[in-house]
Amino acid sequence: MVTPLPARHHTPRIDAPARIMHGTPMLRISDISYSVEGRLLLDGASATIPTGHKVGLVGRNGTGKTTLFKLIRNELTLDSGNIELPRGARIGGVSQEVPGNEVSLLDTVLAADIERASLLSEAETASDPHRIAEIQTRLSDIDAWSAEARASSILKGLGFTDEEQRMPCSAFSGGWRMRVALAAVLFSQPDYLLLDEPTNYLDLEGALWLEAYLVKYPHTVLIVSHDRELLNRSVGAILHLEDKKLTYYTGPYDQFARQRAEKRALMVSAAKKQDARRAHLQSFVDRFKAKASKAKQAQSRVKMLEKMETIRVPEDAARTVFTFPTPEELSPPIIATEDAAVGYGNHIVLQGLNLRIDQDDRIALLGRNGEGKSTLSKFLSGRLPAARGKMISSNKLRIGFFAQHQVDELRVEETPLQHLMRERGEEGQARLRARLAGFGLMAAQAETEVGRLSGGQKARLSLLLATLNAPHLLILDEPTNHLDIESREALVEALTAYTGAVILVSHDMHLLSMVADRLWLVKDGHVNPYDDDLEAYRRMLLGTDKPPEKPAAKPKPVKLTREELMALRAEVRKCEERVEKINDMRDKLATKLADQALYDTKRAGELETWNKKYAEVMEALDRAEAMWVAALEKLEKAQAH
Numbered sequence: 001m002v003t004p005l006p007a008r009h010h011t012p013r014i015d016a017p018a019r020i021m022h023g024t025p026m027l028r029i030s031d032i033s034y035s036v037e038g039r040l041l042l043d044g045a046s047a048t049i050p051t052g053h054k055v056g057l058v059g060r061n062g063t064g065k066t067t068l069f070k071l072i073r074n075e076l077t078l079d080s081g082n083i084e085l086p087r088g089a090r091i092g093g094v095s096q097e098v099p100g101n102e103v104s105l106l107d108t109v110l111a112a113d114i115e116r117a118s119l120l121s122e123a124e125t126a127s128d129p130h131r132i133a134e135i136q137t138r139l140s141d142i143d144a145w146s147a148e149a150r151a152s153s154i155l156k157g158l159g160f161t162d163e164e165q166r167m168p169c170s171a172f173s174g175g176w177r178m179r180v181a182l183a184a185v186l187f188s189q190p191d192y193l194l195l196d197e198p199t200n201y202l203d204l205e206g207a208l209w210l211e212a213y214l215v216k217y218p219h220t221v222l223i224v225s226h227d228r229e230l231l232n233r234s235v236g237a238i239l240h241l242e243d244k245k246l247t248y249y250t251g252p253y254d255q256f257a258r259q260r261a262e263k264r265a266l267m268v269s270a271a272k273k274q275d276a277r278r279a280h281l282q283s284f285v286d287r288f289k290a291k292a293s294k295a296k297q298a299q300s301r302v303k304m305l306e307k308m309e310t311i312r313v314p315e316d317a318a319r320t321v322f323t324f325p326t327p328e329e330l331s332p333p334i335i336a337t338e339d340a341a342v343g344y345g346n347h348i349v350l351q352g353l354n355l356r357i358d359q360d361d362r363i364a365l366l367g368r369n370g371e372g373k374s375t376l377s378k379f380l381s382g383r384l385p386a387a388r389g390k391m392i393s394s395n396k397l398r399i400g401f402f403a404q405h406q407v408d409e410l411r412v413e414e415t416p417l418q419h420l421m422r423e424r425g426e427e428g429q430a431r432l433r434a435r436l437a438g439f440g441l442m443a444a445q446a447e448t449e450v451g452r453l454s455g456g457q458k459a460r461l462s463l464l465l466a467t468l469n470a471p472h473l474l475i476l477d478e479p480t481n482h483l484d485i486e487s488r489e490a491l492v493e494a495l496t497a498y499t500g501a502v503i504l505v506s507h508d509m510h511l512l513s514m515v516a517d518r519l520w521l522v523k524d525g526h527v528n529p530y531d532d533d534l535e536a537y538r539r540m541l542l543g544t545d546k547p548p549e550k551p552a553a554k555p556k557p558v559k560l561t562r563e564e565l566m567a568l569r570a571e572v573r574k575c576e577e578r579v580e581k582i583n584d585m586r587d588k589l590a591t592k593l594a595d596q597a598l599y600d601t602k603r604a605g606e607l608e609t610w611n612k613k614y615a616e617v618m619e620a621l622d623r624a625e626a627m628w629v630a631a632l633e634k635l636e637k638a639q640a641h
Contacts, residue, residue, distance in 0.1 A: 025086050025607065026051045027072070027192065027220065029246065032081030034064070034071060041067055043244035044081070050593045051086065052611070054214060054221040056231040056253060059241035061456050061484045065224045068241065069093065069194050072222075085192070092190030094181045094198065100170040105160060105180050108169055109151040112184035116144045147187075154183045157209035158202065159369045175201045186213065195223045199230065199507050200481045203369050205541055207507035210234075212542050226485045228253055229509040236618075237590070250590035320486040322463065322494035323438030325470035330394045332358040334472055334501060335380060340389030342379040348387055349375045352526055359472055361501045364512045366530055366537055367522035373505050376522060377401075377475050380503065400471030400500075404478050407462045412451030416441050416461045419450070423468060439464040440487070455482030473501045480508045509534060568635045575628035582621045589614045 027049040034042045041064035049055055057065050070076045072083055073091055085091075103111075111117055119135050126132050139145070155165050158179045169177055178201040185193065199207040207227065214221055214234040222239070225231055231238070231253035238249045238256035249256040285302055333356045341351035349372045357363070357380070365373045378384040379391070381401045411419065420432040427435075436446045439460045450458060459482050467474065474495075480488050492514045495502055506512055512534055519530040519537070530537065592610055 027086075027222075028084040029072075030082050030084065032071065032083065033079045034067065034076065035079055036067070040244055042071075042246075045241075045244065045246040046081075047239055047246040047248050048594055049220065049222065049239070049248075050611070052218075052220055053237055053593075054217070054235045055223070055237045055239050055248075056235040057222055057224045057239045057241065058226075058231070058253070058256075058485065060486065061454055061482075063241045064244075065241055066196055068246075069196060069222070069224065072192075072194065089192055090190040091192045091194060092185040092188055093194035093196065094178065094185055100172075100177065102168040102170055104166050104168055105155055105172075105183075106148065106151055106165045108180055109155060109184045109187050110147060112188040113142075113147060116142060116147055119144065151183070151187050154186050154213075155180075157206070157213065158183050159206045161370075179206070182210075186217075189217075189219065191219050193217065193219060193221045193223075195221070195225075197224055197226070197482075199225065199227050202507050203505075204366065204507045204509070204512075205368050208509070208538050208541055226480070226483060226488060227508055227510070228485060228488070248594060250587055250594075320490040321438065321440050322460070322490050324467050324474075324494050324498045324500075326498075327359075327398065327470040327472045327500050328396075329499070330359055330396060330472055334359050334397050335391065335393045337386075337391045338389055340379075340391055341387045342375060342384055343387050344375075344384075348525070350379070350522070350525055350527060353379075353389065355520075355527065357473065357501055357503075359499070359501050361518060362495075362504075362516050363502065363518045363520055364504045364506070364516035364534075365520050365522055371522045372525070372527075373522050374403075374477065376527060377403075377477055377503065377505060380473075381475050394472070397473065398469050398471045400466040400469065400474045402463055402466040402474070402476045402479055404481055406466070407455075407458045407482075410450045410458055410461060413449060415447050415449055416453075416464075417446045419461060419465065420468075423465065435464060435468075436461075440490075456484060456487055459483055460487075471500055473503070474498065475503045477505045478507065479504075480506060480511055509538070564638075568631070568638055572628070572631045572635050575624065575631045579621070579624045579628050582617060582624050586614070586617050586621060589617055 029045065029047045029049075031044050031046050032042055033040065033044060057068065059065050067076065071078060072085075073093065116139070119139055123132070123135050123139070126135060143150075152162070152165055156162070160179070160183075164172075169180060172180070182195075182198055182201070198210060202210060207230065211230050211234050214223070214230075221235070223230075223235065233252070235252060237251065238253060240247045240249060240256065240260070249259055251259070335355070335357040337353045337355045340353040340355075341348050342353070343349040353376075365376065367373050375384065379386070381399050383401070414422075416436055417429065417432060420435060421429070424432060424435075433443065433446055436442075441457060441460055441464070445453060445457055450461065453461070459479070463479065479491065483491065488508065488511060492511060495515045502515065504512060504516055516534075519532075519534070520527050521530040589610065593614060
């Protein structure tokens, strides 16, 4: 008798399997409740995630997003309700960093495919010809022979060179090992991929690669993220956790934000009408309850008031703020370098630096990890001296510097107020508390030990300390890690209003696009202006490592006639209408697929049909959007001449 092959599964660096309940072909969260130390995080929350969909889980920090992931993975026990998954579903996620052992990065990722490793090991000792044939067939079925190339491609996308992939895990820091753990779970391709803030350990280039990878991922994805661009490009739905409930919205993040705002506006309007109705009924009761002739009518209105269910409008969250102090104006330039070089000891990292920074500059540093962005930041902040050449700066120049490692270096046993008293004790507690409030750290947080603060609150404290002296130049290295979307928007507003210069290193494309007006590319030991925009940089990274060659001179375009321009405009309108129609079809199909009745086992054939239609519509939408963009570009070129 032939021994059956093991079921296909991959789990190293993947979290423990969740409860598997039968009878559902998708992830179904039904009326779940969960509390921590008596505090409810989820209360009767429900949602359905159709198989194969990519969903962003959003909500303010502390609402329970990570807890929900742990519940899905069966790491925590529900108070009530249940979570159902397809039979035998594999769940993957990055729960902790890869250990610092001597196994190479590539072998660590390859080991994530347990079945492949098991089959290869068995193939070395198997003697039964039938079993050998079966093993080889299965290895072929799972594409085992291309595994190394696939693993290497993922590691490269996350920032590891070919040479680094052969190095042991012990050679890398914790943040880089987290990338290896992410690579392992992506390589293993679980049926349900649960990612919790995966871009926190990535640079811009790695984040853009992940964004594109998730779009093509063949199974269901749930991702907790505050990266607005990722949530717009990589997911097709948003699961919103608010007020202990879950609400499923179709469409990317910006569409969710619009829908939520519209929904809230309708609820506000309905609540106002209800308040007016309630006041009218109460007025009648107050006027006539003592009159015998009106007693029945008054009693009737009392009952109406009692039965009237209050329309509860979601409370506006407390305004998220950052308040940067205003520096005095200095004569330009505030920094200038002349043929400068910088490095460590005899190792020169950057050279030929001829840079100028004025106080109104907003500069984003682009470039892959290891090219020298951090070195340049340290040099401009005065933390690294010039190896040759010189840097000239105003003698009154004050520089604020924020990097993620500074958050980790805060004194965990002290409160934020104590941190400020050590720096500015002469100002008095009232003034220092006002400074903390200006960064969203209110009275309760001011007196809480840093070790008990959230990651976002620690980041706020570090940003406050970096700007305490009203710097003329603020250098920010990944300032948005651990900040929720509302806090990131507040940071954009603060930086826009700030009157000093800003140099940004960030994986957050939304932050860069909203703040930066100059781009510097750090590459091959040099720093040069990048004359194109961020979208062009994104396309370049996802297309090829080399920038496009300078195109050959083209003949001067012939100016189009009025009729030809009108035809182009008509084509653009036609393409736009086609996109709108397909979008409507997509929304209707998504609504249909969200109907829990459709997932009854008796309707499996119908479900398969609707899923197929949804896939066809998404393909059609991609084609229609491509045609629309092409028509727009053609029209813009024609109008430019």
